[in-house]
Amino acid sequence: MLKNRCLKIILNLIFVLLPLAQVGLAQISTSDSLTVWLDYACFKFNPQQDSLLGPGQKLAYVEIYYALDRSQLDTSAVEDIHAILNLSMKIEDFQQNNIDSLSWTVGCTVFPTDAAQTNFILYDLQALQLLAGEYILNFQVNQANTSKVGRQKMTLKVPDFSDQHLKLSDIQLALGADPDTSESKFVKAGRMILPNATKIYGATSPVLYFYSEAYNLSPGSADNTYNVSYSILDSLGNIYKEYPSSSIKKPGSSSVILSGLNISTLPNGKYQLQINLEDPLSHSKATAKKEFWVRKETPATQLTSEERFVPQNEQEAEIIRAELSYIATQDELRMYDQLNLTGKQSFVKEFWNKKDPDPLTPVNEFKIQFYQRIFEANQMFASQSDDRKTGWRTNQGRIYVVYGKPDFIERHHYTRQVKPWEKWIYNNLQGGAYFIFSDEDGYGVFRLVHSTARGEKNDPDWEKALQEIIEE
Structure with a gap:
């Protein structure tokens, strides 16, 4: 099949x-x-x-x-x-x-x-x-x-x-699933599955199409069906929305799971799609999850909604505190820590109001830029983070969020004598500044070892330190 x-x-x-x-x-x-x-x-x-x-x-x-x-x-x-x-x-x-x-x-x-x-x-x-x-x-x-x-x-x-246990493949997110009988590399199970590598859905793509495969179904005449249902989880992993279970006839020991969910009512934010699979004959269950984003506005207005950036519970308040720690003063963070949830909600709103470079415009340009950089840092540096997701928490992610995209990057690649290191150059930062990152362990995790920017780590002997790392 x-x-x-x-x-x-x-x-x-x-x-x-x-x-x-x-x-x-x-x-x-x-x-x-x-x-x-x-x-x-x-x-x-x-x-x-x-x-x-x-x-x-x-x-x-x-x-x-x-x-x-x-x-x-x-x-x-x-x-x-x-x-x-x-x-x-x-x-x-x-x-x-x-x-x-x-x-x-x-x-x-x-x-x-x-x-x-x-x-x-x-x-x-x-x-x-x-x-x-x-x-x-x-x-x-x-x-x-x-x-x-x-x-x-x-x-x-x-x-x-x-192995022979009930399993689901990974989930492929898609922008469409129209019938197609061609030999295109996008065609699966007679459908044109156009992949959505951005994982973003919104006004122009309100339907979350997805494709997965089920393996090791137990065929039998007594109960020749399997059950599948879908759930939407919020950014904390809690169930936001559940869809009713469907009973599907088994075509054999494997089957295609292909569907589309209307996500037009979901607020802006990060979610997970969860597929729940059950084989009644073998009393087995399997699940698969996939992260996606909902952004209903254009980039110029997508971050004006307050619902995504004001904490709704203490867990979200901790996440937002970590984000704001990149640009808030120590006094502001100490004040934030002393507040209850209602106070933290008011603090966040007032914090961004103070940062708004032009209150006469309908959007907060600084806030848009900040969260756009966090999103981009997650895309670029997730492989360096401990959870493989929060790229903005890495050394390079923090510099990207705080200072933006560098004007130039010098990449020094691996040889038998030299471990990888990078130099990020900002021509217009404080009259010209740069940041040195070293992959000290050789696992693709670049850590800041030196910078000429004020307030950042400064090591005049950074070149010697790199040489010492090389010689170990």
């Missing part, structure tokens, strides 16, 4: 294997000027494909979804309104061993005719096979003949589908 994924890769994925090169001290001095979103989903291979690798192999089929804002592309470097994008991704384990490398080229329209529907977002996917385990994906896109470049990093957690 499920697609033959080996054939799908041959038809839809042309890739080049790149050996892991030893990169010297050559510096990349560039500004990441293209915003890239990444997402992924893992599915089980069918038995025929698994057998090709021999017994005991725990291989999964992994789809990498990426999205790009086409409005950021350089229109002066295109021909007949088409831009050429050079893309690559490298997958490593947490010991920095190279697992796989792919590179490919795509063309896209710079002035898309469907701009009103897609908001200039280009969506695409690549597919590969990985053994069960945890990996780091480094993704890069460059517009040909320009200095436009975008980079993104993401943790891949590949499940083990080899």
Whole structure:
């Protein structure tokens, strides 16, 4: 019933294997000027494909979804309104061993005719096979003949589908699921599943489409159905909305779960979709979760709603305190800590009112910029955080939120002699300042070791400290 994924890769994925090169001290001095979103989903291979690798192999089929804002592309470097994008991704384990490398080229329209529907977002996917385990994906896109470049990093957690227990695949979020009989790489189960790598839904995409697969259903004549239901969880993991359970006839030991939920009544914020699967015959249950965001307004107004940024309980009050600690004074934080929940709600409203650079406008521009940076930091630095989600809490995430996007980034890559480190340069910060981050442990977690900005960590011997780290 499920697609033959080996054939799908041959038809839809042309890739080049790149050996892991030893990169010297050559510096990349560039500004990441293209915003890239990444997402992924893992599915089980069918038995025929698994057998090709021999017994005991725990291989999964992994789809990498990426999205790009086409409005950021350089229109002066295109021909007949088409831009050429050079893309690559490298997958490593947490010991920095190279697992796989792919590179490919795509063309896209710079002035898309469907701009009103897609908001200039280009969506695409690549597919590969990985053994069960945890990996780091480094993704890069460059517009040909320009200095436009975008980079993104993401943790891949590949499940083990080899046992016979009831299981669900990962959830693929989608923007649509129209019937389609073509051989497109987006087609699954006779539907065009257009991936939504941004994980954002709102006014132009009010239906949360999703695709998943159920494995190891127990066939039998006594009860040949399984039950599936859906729940929406809020940012704290509590059930926000539940949908009634449906009983579905088993097509065999595996089945496709494909649906769409109208989320137009959900307030702005972060949520999780949860699929609940039950097999009455085997008395087994399985669940899968996927994070998504609701943003109903355009970027210029999406953060004017107070409901998302005023704490509704003490847990949210702690989260908001952590966010505000980046820009609040110590006196303000001490005052916040002494208040009850009602007082903290009033404090947050007054705090942002004081920060509003132009009270005559209907939006608080400073507040919009602050939370937009938090969102972007979560996208860029989540793989460095302890929970793989809160990228804004990392060293690089904090600097990004407080000071914004650097004008230039120098990246010094790994060799046998040198561990990775980065230099972020801000030309207009305090007359020119920079930040040095070092991947001291070699696991892709960059920590601040030195800066010339006032109030930040300053170590005049930072170069010597890097050398000492190298020599250990």
